[in-house]
Amino acid sequence: MLFNSYVFLLGFLPAAFLIYWFADKSDTWRTRVLIVLSLIFYGYWDVRFVPLLIGSILVNWYGAKLYAASKSSALITCMIVLDLAVLGVFKYFNFFAANLHAVFGVPLVRAHWALPLGISFFTFHHIMYLVDLRRGRASTYPLDKYALYICFFPQAIAGPIARWSEVMEQFGKRAFQPGWQQRCALGVTFVVLGLLQKIMLGDPLARIIYPVYQHAATGPLPAGQGWLALAFGFQVLFDFAGYSDIAIGLGLMFGIVLPRNFDGPFRATSIVDLWQRWHMTLARFLRDYVFTPLSRVRIGGGRHRMTRALVAIMLTMALCGLWHGAGWTYVLWGTLQGVGIVFAAAWSRNLPSPPAIVGWAATLAFFLVTCVMFRAPTLEATLRIYHSIATGLPADTNGFRTIAIAAFCAVVLPPSHVIAARLTDRANYYVAASLAAATVVVLLEISRFEYEFIYFQF
Amino acid sequence: MSSSTSSFEQAAVAGWSKWLVRYLVTLAVLAAALALFVVVMDPFSTGRFALTQRIDITTSNPRLSDAALVRDKRFNGAIFGDSVAIGLDPQAVASQSKWRLLQLAMFAASAREVTTVASAFERHHSDGSTLEIFVVDSRWCSDDPKAQDSDAVFPAWLYNSNDATYLANLQLSSEAVVASVTRLQIWAGLVQPPLREDGYAPWSYGHNAATFIQTRPVEAAAPTAPMPALDVLAAHISALGDNRALAVVFAPQHVSVLPVPGSAAAVRLEACKQRVHDMVARRPRAAYLDLMIENPLAQDAENFTDPLHLDGRGLPSFAASVAQLIEQSGLKPD
Numbered sequence: 006m007l008f009n010s011y012v013f014l015l016g017f018l019p020a021a022f023l024i025y026w027f028a029d030k031s032d033t034w035r036t037r038v039l040i041v042l043s044l045i046f047y048g049y050w051d052v053r054f055v056p057l058l059i060g061s062i063l064v065n066w067y068g069a070k071l072y073a074a075s076k077s078s079a080l081i082t083c084m085i086v087l088d089l090a091v092l093g094v095f096k097y098f099n100f101f102a103a104n105l106h107a108v109f110g111v112p113l114v115r116a117h118w119a120l121p122l123g124i125s126f127f128t129f130h131h132i133m134y135l136v137d138l139r140r141g142r143a144s145t146y147p148l149d150k151y152a153l154y155i156c157f158f159p160q161a162i163a164g165p166i167a168r169w170s171e172v173m174e175q176f177g178k179r180a181f182q183p184g185w186q187q188r189c190a191l192g193v194t195f196v197v198l199g200l201l202q203k204i205m206l207g208d209p210l211a212r213i214i215y216p217v218y219q220h221a222a223t224g225p226l227p228a229g230q231g232w233l234a235l236a237f238g239f240q241v242l243f244d245f246a247g248y249s250d251i252a253i254g255l256g257l258m259f260g261i262v263l264p265r266n267f268d269g270p271f272r273a274t275s276i277v278d279l280w281q282r283w284h285m286t287l288a289r290f291l292r293d294y295v296f297t298p299l300s301r302v303r304i305g306g307g308r309h310r311m312t313r314a315l316v317a318i319m320l321t322m323a324l325c326g327l328w329h330g331a332g333w334t335y336v337l338w339g340t341l342q343g344v345g346i347v348f349a350a351a352w353s354r355n356l357p358s359p360p361a362i363v364g365w366a367a368t369l370a371f372f373l374v375t376c377v378m379f380r381a382p383t384l385e386a387t388l389r390i391y392h393s394i395a396t397g398l399p400a401d402t403n404g405f406r407t408i409a410i411a412a413f414c415a416v417v418l419p420p421s422h423v424i425a426a427r428l429t430d431r432a433n434y435y436v437a438a439s440l441a442a443a444t445v446v447v448l449l450e451i452s453r454f455e456y457e458f459i460y461f462q463f
Numbered sequence: 464m465s466s467s468t469s470s471f472e473q474a475a476v477a478g479w480s481k482w483l484v485r486y487l488v489t490l491a492v493l494a495a496a497l498a499l500f501v502v503v504m505d506p507f508s509t510g511r512f513a514l515t516q517r518i519d520i521t522t523s524n525p526r527l528s529d530a531a532l533v534r535d536k537r538f539n540g541a542i543f544g545d546s547v548a549i550g551l552d553p554q555a556v557a558s559q560s561k562w563r564l565l566q567l568a569m570f571a572a573s574a575r576e577v578t579t580v581a582s583a584f585e586r587h588h589s590d591g592s593t594l595e596i597f598v599v600d601s602r603w604c605s606d607d608p609k610a611q612d613s614d615a616v617f618p619a620w621l622y623n624s625n626d627a628t629y630l631a632n633l634q635l636s637s638e639a640v641v642a643s644v645t646r647l648q649i650w651a652g653l654v655q656p657p658l659r660e661d662g663y664a665p666w667s668y669g670h671n672a673a674t675f676i677q678t679r680p681v682e683a684a685a686p687t688a689p690m691p692a693l694d695v696l697a698a699h700i701s702a703l704g705d706n707r708a709l710a711v712v713f714a715p716q717h718v719s720v721l722p723v724p725g726s727a728a729a730v731r732l733e734a735c736k737q738r739v740h741d742m743v744a745r746r747p748r749a750a751y752l753d754l755m756i757e758n759p760l761a762q763d764a765e766n767f768t769d770p771l772h773l774d775g776r777g778l779p780s781f782a783a784s785v786a787q788l789i790e791q792s793g794l795k796p797d
Contacts, residue, residue, distance in 0.1 A: 183476060184475075186476055186480045186482070187476075187479040189479075189483060190479050190482050190483055193483070225673070226673075227671075431478075432475070432478035432479050432482040434481065434482060434485045437482045437483070437485040437486040437489065438489040441485075441486050441487075441488075441489035441490040441493060444490055445497065446637075448494070449640060
């Protein structure tokens with residue numbers, strides 16, 4: 006079920022809110038009802054994957070219980086390997102099969118199964134919990150709480166990737182306690198802001214750049230047309246930041262505070278700064294559960310600590326790219342992000358900081374240019390776009406007004422969480438009416454185009 | 464102290480309750496007012512639940528404007544197809560004949576969309592003889608099961624849905640709101656309709672030399688493989704009454720996209736053309752014309768916007784050929 010669809014906004018959400026309103030009064034039913042609603046939300050897309058989700062919850066929860074009883078570290082390792090194996094089979098089988106075929110001539114086998122929605126995200130949730138359990142930071146939880154941690158519908162499909170410690174204690178508590186109205190108003194504000202980002206900024210950009218990438222996939226682009234392709238960076242920002250805001254808003258409406266995912270990334274003055282503001286919950290997952298263990302691997306003794314850290318950054322970001330998609334363009338994109346981070350880190354250690362405006366321009370340019378390979382279907386298409394950019398300026402200004410508005414919103418306006426806080430610092434009825442009018446505009450605009458969120462494919 | 468704090472908290476709770484109520488009430492009132500406005504304005508001139516039965520063209524999007532045009536009884540024929548047909552001037556095609564033609568082609572239209580519009584045209588012209596001109600291209604010969612459908616959002620609800628479906632879709636459409644306002648402006652004389660009254664707008668795309676770099680097709684499915692788009696067209700044609708005149712035309716395409724002679728692609732295209740020819744030959748008052756051939760028109764890139772679409776220089780020749788077909792085939796109104 007898409008957040009930006011009528012079936013969700015006019016059907017599921019009002020019904021789920023009402024049902025939960027009544028269920029919230031019961032300590033027995035509160036969490037269970039939220040789980041059932043989440044499974045309905047998940048199953049609406051493709052009911053075949055509901056058993057996979059439920060099975061994944063049961064196996065990991067039971068594994069955690071066994072670990073608590075046995076303290077067998079190997080058990081946690083097995084669980085993580087199993088989770089990654091399931092992810093690998095569904096998401097990377099064809100990628101690895103194609104590469105084995107290309108390199109070793111292994112007969113090509115292609116799988117034709119669909120990618121279960123949100124599998125990357127719920128796999129990460131399992132891993133975070135299991136690793137922290139082994140580290141002694143997490144305890145075991147009742148099945149209903151663990152199930153809700155994995156399948157809670159606002160965040161199950163595409164995050165934010167909440168830590169167990171951020172949400173587990175919130176589950177099971179009454180949502181509609183005195184004062185819930187203010188939290189709910191903030192939630193509504195986040196949902197409307199998220200929909201506006203997705204539908205009024207992200208989707209129009211998608212319509213502008215789609216023909217460019219299509220054209221690049223089939224042949225050379227006219228000189229200058231490739232400049233439009235750079236707008237993909239803005240599109241993916243508003244698409245995913247919009248999704249995250251809707252998820253955060255829905256969480257608030259149902260009494261759960263989810264972590265922030267974006268913090269004005271295109272105002273960053275270095276690539277390190279940008280990655281601290283972009284998909285923040287993924288970035289901290291990568292830092293805590295990939296980079297940190299990798300950087301502690303002892304190779305070459307203590308003298309090479311810096312080298313180890315730099316290699317760990319590169320590997321982490323390459324894996325970040327691979328997580329986004331089973332293709333070498335994604336790996337290259339991630340690796341380039343790693344190169345950028347290493348370069349910025351080396352610069353900050355050895356050279357004076359450039360003026361903020363120079364840092365900002367270089368960071369934004371680097372990110373927008375490298376995002377082309379994230380979106381382009383092949384490396385060849387990426388190079389065609391770069392060639393088109395290098396050989397001329399755009400022949401006309403079609404689409405540039407939309408891009409300019411999006412750039413203004415991304416760079417000049419404050420992050421959406423700041424806007425939401427300002428709009429709800431007091432109960433202003435004009436704000437409520439304005440948000441209602443914005444909701445009507447969004448509902449009308451949905452009728453024209455209904456696009457998936459980009460991060461659903463990950 | 465505690466009682467004043469408590470009353471302050473109660474006031475805050477009441478304030479946020481009112482905020483939520485204000486949001487929901489404004490949302491409901493705005494949505495209801497817009498819905499009522501759009502319904503009575505009948506933005507696409509379908510004649511349903513409308514203040515007036517007159518026909519106004521309020522949008523240049525053919526998928527929407529065709530819903531009004533198919534109702535116009537001043538016309539007794541129409542041109543159907545996708546973007547290869549959209550530049551044909553219906554007045555030039557009708558030429559000296561007694562036909563008064565509409566331009567009902569749509570960009571990137573699928574077979575299903577084209578025949579949906581054609582069926583709606585037939586339904587609104589059931590009391591007289593009509594001429595349907597279908598312009599097809601190599602896309603109609605594809606074996607892809609999706610060739611009969613399209614990725615574009617097609618408002619089927621405007622053409623053949625029941626009233627409940629029509630109302631539900633109309634009220635959730637930003638195009639409907641914009642078109643309602645445009646219709647008010649047309650009535651007030653503030654704006655002109657975006658299309659000519661027969662649905663035609665001059666082809667405005669220049670020559671794009673960068674697109675003429677393709678390799679001529681060689682590979683294709685077997686000639687016996689399915690042609691799902693033609694299946695849809697055949698079903699439509701077989702349902703036409705005998706008082707309907709029909710012409711099916713293969714549109715000219717630049718030589719760079721025509722199959723290499725003797726290749727599998729050429730064999731497939733010939734089988735497709737033969738099937739269309741046979742489809743037409745089985746009917747009375749029907750004509751077939753193949754302009755997708757290597758001739759001087761197809762060999763000169765200057766006649767085309769891109770390899771698939773004739774531009775302002777090539778289109779008059781295309782229209783003249785279709786006009787000639789109508790005249791020579793004796794296709795006349797009853």
